[in-house]
Amino acid sequence: MSANYIISVRGLKKHYNRGKIKALNGVDLDVKKGEVIVIIGPSGCGKSTLLRSLNLLEQPTEGQIFLENVDITDRNTNINLHRRKVGMVFQHFNLFPNMTILKNMTLAPIQLKKVKKAEAEKKALELLRVVGLEDRANAYPSQLSGGQKQRVAIVRALCMEPDVMLFDEPTSALDPEMVGEVLDVMKKLAREGMTMLVVTHEMGFAREVADRVIFMDEGTILEEGTPADIFSQPQHERTKAFLNKVL
């Protein structure tokens, strides 16, 4: 594997129900360090499955995934070590409701990186300040709005200092007026050079920060290119049809 790529996916397949459902049907993908990739496509085309495969929340049926040149689908790799390097943000936030915001953020660093509690909290508070939530450090998730929850979910992942961030429709569960505040955080992160894979329907975001847009259909990557290419001159009929609906 070329050292240029932080992620390399080769022939990735994911089948459900003994092959009756082919969620991923042969995906190849190379991601450079610092690249921001937006994945689009109709519902059920396998976007989530691809993202979840990248940190093995789904076990691939076939194919290989290289993360920093290590094959994480190999039986002998310790997946827990590699998951620390890959942050994930979910559509429904998945904050831990029984912990304060601060505890949500410091649990993993304290348990896994053996960081001192005070140090972990200092770092968490710094990150909370960046997203404008330092005064909510001791609140519980249920006391936050959707947009605030998702901002916390993002910085919770950042507390582990990941090399890659995966976003699975991070704004789809939000009220429209809260979408902006979450996208702003993601834009900031992109500008700071984070490698990001983002599944989203926010085409404005894609245009503004994506280095590459990937259009998926029926478990494969049908088309990819710069935002300008994909949005103004889509090559495939299905891409055109999809973009007509969402733009």
Added chain:
Amino acid sequence: MAEWFAGYCSWLCDCYASFNGWLYGLQKEFTTAFIVDDRWKYILKGVQNTLILTFYALILGVVLGVIVAAIRTSYDKQYREMKNPIAKFFLWIGNAISKIYLTVIRGTPVMVQILIIFFIIMASSRDKMLCAVIAFGINSGAYVAEIVRAGIMSIDAGQNEAGRSLGLNYMQTMWFIILPQAFKNILPSLANEFIVLLKETSIAGYVGVTDLTRAGNQIRSVTYQDFMPLLAVALIYLVLVMFFTWLVGLLERRLRKNER
């Protein structure tokens, strides 16, 4: 007319006398049952033993139940992605034993289980209370295991995924994220199990534990009167159950309030 009236009066007097006699009889029975020779102390000791037995049996049941539930859920969720063949083997064995345990305990009457433990498995032990705690604990564990398992499964899969995506392993995710939330959900069911167990321990007398029911029987066997001791025993169970039911209700309301 006067004759009729006189008859009526004497009938009333008879009634009054026999009612008085009945009351007096009750009072005497009550005295014989509880006051003479301080027999109420049997009842007190019985209540105490019933509560102690229930309490320790539930603790043992919860410990067993959590272990069995943990084995069963990790087998369901974890077995296929495990790599270490030795750990895999032990999990497989643990799961098999757990399944047999659940089937046997839930498929046989608790009375039979207690007799088997008392007269066969722990036949050499002199400590009747200990035998009873172990028997009821093992029995209760099977039911608690299913309560805990349901509690774990009731937690949204996203919680597990969030924990794992941060790099926490299966055990860490369970311990720090899933179990604390599951415990909150199952606390009311556990309290209910305590109430069920409280009533079930009434058969502990068969193996010689002087619980509440047996205390009543002891009084009956010296006074040769059934009414008062049995009534008292039933009333005390009822009051205990009503009290704990009320506590469970309080607890449930508290937990629900915290959720908001």
